[in-house]
Amino acid sequence: MFQENNRFNKYLGIEFLRVDEDGCTARLKIRPEFYNSMEGVVHGGVTSTLADVVMGHAAAPHADGVQQSVTVESKINYLAPAKGSVLMAESKVLKRGGRIIVLEARVTSDDGTLVAVALGTYARVSPKRS
Template identity: 60%
Template structure:
């Protein structure tokens, strides 16, 4: 395995579009093999992972492809089924402490409809 590559994120097709000290935007092109048992509806675990990636990257950006933090706690509220060809997560820093960073994220479909909101805490490693 290549050092510094997150193979799970690659498998899902998650890509980081924007990253700075205040937040991150990550997205994925939805593939049929990521649906749950309801045709055309993305599995909730994929939505959860996309939110986690967007928040974790902004909490402590990777260095040389290696993550600099781990998820300590993450809560997500699903507001409506995630459908369509693209899902986008936009995260923001709520509070940045010495060891812990509190983050929030909104997950939207390609039309800008919010399908989930998440709140997470990340620990620097």
């Protein structure tokens, strides 16, 4: 369905369920390497990364597997410990304006707990290909 060349996302195991101009939905199977020092609690950086990924993918579609947007600014509020076997993240576009796109993302655990809410600003780019 969706192809990208982002090695980091592949390394983490992020699976894209939906990517379109309105938003993006992805899931991440939790591995023990993602825990912080409290056993069973996912590190906030993993949660933040997942939110950033779903916002960035909705900001501008990939072309030939290469991203077409970059993060300008991002803020995240952690609402509950991220626990369980899977994290789900869903983004939606709040405003498009030329090169700048503002998005929101919600990250939930597999029991439906809202773990975090993020707000991000992204810029469309045209990366040079070698």
